[in-house]
Amino acid sequence: LRKPRIVILGAGYGGLMATTRLQKMIGVNEADIVLVNKHDYHYETTWLHEASAGTMHHDRVRYDIRDVIDRSKVNFIQDSVVEIKTEEKVVVLENSQIDFDYLVVALGGEPETFGIKGLKEFAFSIVNVNAARQIREHIEYQFANYNNEEEKRDERLTIVVGGAGFTGIEFLGELTNRIPELCHEYDLDFHKVRLVCVEAAPMVLPGFDPELVNYAVSQLERKGVEFMLGTAIKECTPEGILVAKGEEEVKEIKAGTVVWAAGVRGNSVIEKSGIEAMRGRVKVQPDLRAPGHDNIFIIGDSSLVINEEINRPYPPTAQIAMQQGEVCARNITAIIRNKTELESFKPDIKGTVCSLGEDDAIGVVYGKKVFGAKASFMKKMVDNRALLMIGGPSLVLKKGKFNIL
Ligand code: FAD
Numbered sequence: 143l144r145k146p147r148i149v150i151l152g153a154g155y156g157g158l159m160a161t162t163r164l165q166k167m168i169g170v171n172e173a174d175i176v177l178v179n180k181h182d183y184h185y186e187t188t189w190l191h192e193a194s195a196g197t198m199h200h201d202r203v204r205y206d207i208r209d210v211i212d213r214s215k216v217n218f219i220q221d222s223v224v225e226i227k228t229e230e231k232v233v234v235l236e237n238s239q240i241d242f243d244y245l246v247v248a249l250g251g252e253p254e255t256f257g258i259k260g261l262k263e264f265a266f267s268i269v270n271v272n273a274a275r276q277i278r279e280h281i282e283y284q285f286a287n288y289n290n291e292e293e294k295r296d297e298r299l300t301i302v303v304g305g306a307g308f309t310g311i312e313f314l315g316e317l318t319n320r321i322p323e324l325c326h327e328y329d330l331d332f333h334k335v336r337l338v339c340v341e342a343a344p345m346v347l348p349g350f351d352p353e354l355v356n357y358a359v360s361q362l363e364r365k366g367v368e369f370m371l372g373t374a375i376k377e378c379t380p381e382g383i384l385v386a387k388g389e390e391e392v393k394e395i396k397a398g399t400v401v402w403a404a405g406v407r408g409n410s411v412i413e414k415s416g417i418e419a420m421r422g423r424v425k426v427q428p429d430l431r432a433p434g435h436d437n438i439f440i441i442g443d444s445s446l447v448i449n450e451e452i453n454r455p456y457p458p459t460a461q462i463a464m465q466q467g468e469v470c471a472r473n474i475t476a477i478i479r480n481k482t483e484l485e486s487f488k489p490d491i492k493g494t495v496c497s498l499g500e501d502d503a504i505g506v507v508y509g510k511k512v513f514g515a516k517a518s519f520m521k522k523m524v525d526n527r528a529l530l531m532i533g534g535p536s537l538v539l540k541k542g543k544f545n546i547l
C-alpha cells in the first residue's frame with residue numbers, strides 16, 4: 143500500500159510550525175512529509191524591518207531550515223512554487239513537480255499596491271531577506287552619494303514610508319536609531335535628513351489604543367519623524383511620490399527612498415491556481431481547509447479567518463499563522479488516522495506589541511497596556527517564543543534576542 147504524501151508549501155511561521163508538529167505526530171510508516179521552500183533558510187518576517195533599516199544584520203534574521211526539521215522524516219525541496227493543479231493533485235515547481243495527497247499552503251503574503259501607479263517599479267517593500275538587504279543598501283548608497291555631488295540634492299536624504307500600520311511604524315522606529323549612525327558615518331548633517339510617514343487614515347495605527355498611539359507618535363516625532371495623516375499616496379515616481387489630502391491638490395514629495403508598507407494580500411500562487419480568494423486570501427473553513435478542496439489546507443497570510451465578534455477578518459499575523467500550523471497538523475494527522483471529527487481553529491490572541499526601535503515599544507498584552515522599556519522587553523520575549531516553538535531551546539540560544547537590559 144502506498145503511503146499518503148503530505149506536501150507543505152512555504153517554510154515561514156505557518157509552514158514550519160505545521161512541519162515540526164507533523165514530524166512529531168506522524169510515524170514514518172504512516173505518511174511521507176515533503177516541505178518545499180524557495181530558499182534553504184527560514185527568515186523571521188517579523189524582524190525584517192530591522193534588517194531593512196540596517197540595525198540588524200540579515201544573517202541574524204534567518205536560519206537553515208535543515209536545523210529544525212527531522213531529516214529522517216521530512217524531505218526538504220528547495221524550489222519555487224509556480225502553480226497548484228488542484229484537480230490533478232500536483233504542485234508545479236520551477237524545476238520539477240510533485241504529487242500530493244494532502245497539501246498545506248503556507249506561502250505567506252505579498253504587498254498590496256491597490257493598483258497605485260509606479261509602486262511596483264519605484265518603491266521597496268519589506269518582504270524577505272533579499273528585499274531587506276536591498277533597502278538597507280539603497281539608503282546607505284543615497285547617504286554615501288550626497289557629499290560626492292557638486293549640487294547637493296537634499297531629497298537623497300528623504301525617506302518616505304507609505305502606511306502607518308505596524309510595519310511602517312516598526313520600520314520608522316528602527317530608522318530613528320539607524321539615521322544618526324549613518325549621518326556620523328558619512329559626515330552628514332542630521333537636520334538634512336527627512337523621515338516622512340504618509341498615512342491615508344486620520345490616525346497612526348488605525349484602530350489601536352489611542353493612548354498608546356499618542357505615545358508612539360510623540361516618541362517618533364521627538365526623534366524626527368514627520369507624519370502626514372489623512373494623506374494618501376497616489377503615485378510613485380523615480381523622483382518620489384505624489385500625495386493628496388482629501389480634496390486638496392496633489393502634492394509632490396521628492397525622496398531618494400520610498401518604502402511601501404501599506405498592506406498585504408495573499409500569495410499570487412493562490413489566484414494563479416484558480417482557488418477562490420479575496421485579494422489572494424482564501425476564506426478557509428473552520429478546519430482550515432479551502433472550501434471545495436477537501437485535501438488542501440491554507441494557513442498564514444494567504445488564509446482569511448473572520449473574527450465573529452466584529453464580523454471582520456483577523457489581521458494576518460505570525461501569531462495566527464503559527465497557531466494555524468498546529469491545528470492543521472493535528473487535523474491532517476486525524477484524517478490520516480481515519481478520524482472523522484476535525485478541530486476548528488480558534489485564534490488565541492495573547493496581545494500585540496509594536497516596537498518603536500531598540501529599547502522602546504507599545505503594546506496590549508493579555509488586555510493590559512504596556513509601553514517603553516517594559517514593552518520592548520516583552521517584544522523580545524515574543525520574538526524568542528517563536529524561535530522556541532519552532533526550534534526548541536537550542537534555536538533560542540543561537541538566534542534569540544538577549545540584549546534586553
Ligand atoms: P511567512 O512567514 O512570510 O512565510 C512564507 C514562506 O513562503 C517564506 O519562507 C517564503 O520564502 C516562502 N515562499 C513564498 N512564495 C514562495 C513560492 N512561490 N515558492 C516557494 N516558497 C515560497 N506578526 C506578528 O504576529 N507579530 C509581529 O510582531 C509582526 N511583525 C511584523 C513585522 C514586519 C516587518 C512584517 C513585514 C510583518 C510582521 N508581522 C507580525 C506579520 C507576520 O510576519 C506575518 O503575518 C507572517 O509572517 C505570516 O506567516 P506565513 O507563514 O503566512 O508566511
Ligand code: NAD
Pocket residue numbers: 258304305306307308309310312340341342343347348373374375376403404405406457458459494495496497
Ligand atoms: P496594515 O494593513 O496593517 O497597515 C497599512 C496602513 O497603510 C493602514 O494604516 C492604511 O490606512 C495605510 N494605507 C493604505 N493605503 C494607503 C495609501 N495609498 N497611502 C497612505 N497610506 C495608506 O499593513 P502592515 O502594517 O503591513 O501590517 C500587515 C499585517 O502584519 C497586519 O496584520 C499587522 O497586524 C501585522 N504586523 C504586526 C506587527 C506587530 O504585531 N508588531 C508588526 C508588523 C506587522
